[in-house]
Amino acid sequence: MKIICIGRNYVDHAKELNNAIPDEPVVFMKPDSAILQSTKPFFIPSFSQDVHHELEVVVKIKKVGKHIQKKFARKYYDSFTVGIDFTARDLQSQLKSKGLPWEKAKAFDGSAPVGKFIKLKESENLDNVSFSLTNNGEVVQSGNTKDMLFSVDTIIEHVSKYYTLKIGDLIFTGTPAGVSKVAIGDVLEAKVGSQSLLTIPVK
C-alpha cells in the first residue's frame, strides 16, 4: 500500500508557513514503513531538532481505480480517521531552499500515525467533518474539512490521474493551522468531533 499526502490544503496553514495558495493539489508520498499504529509511541528522529505535528483527516481507499471522475470518487472510500503527518520542519526548510524533494523530512519511519477508522454510511460524505488535536490536554489544532481548498473527491480525481489507487491506500488530506514542535514527554490525542481515535506519546 501507499500513503498519498496533500500539502497546503487549508489556506490558514499555507499562510502560517508563508506558502503560496496552490491552484492544484500539492502531492507527496510516504512509504508503508511510515505508518505508526495508534497508541504506539513516536520517537523523535535524531536528524531533526524541530519535528512538527500536522493533524489531518485520513481516507482509506476500498477499490482499485485510475482516472476516477469526481462524481464517482465517493464509491472508492467508506472509512476515514485522523492521522498525523509528522514533519522534520528544519530539514524540510533546508531541502525546500535547495529545491530538493521533501521525502527525508516527511516520509521517515513512524512519521504517519493513523487512528482507528470510522465507517461512513452510504448517505454520508466527508464535506463537513470537524477534527482536533490536543497536546498534553490543550487544543493545539482544530479544523473542519469544509475549509479544504480541494475536497476529498477532488483530491481523488486529481491523484488518480497519476497513480492507480489500490485497496488499503491512505490519503492524508492536509493540515489546518496550528502546526508546532513536539517535545519528549508530550502526549498527542486526535479526535473527530468528541471521539478520540489516536493517542501518541512522544519519546
Ligand code: ZN
Ligand atoms: Zn501535512
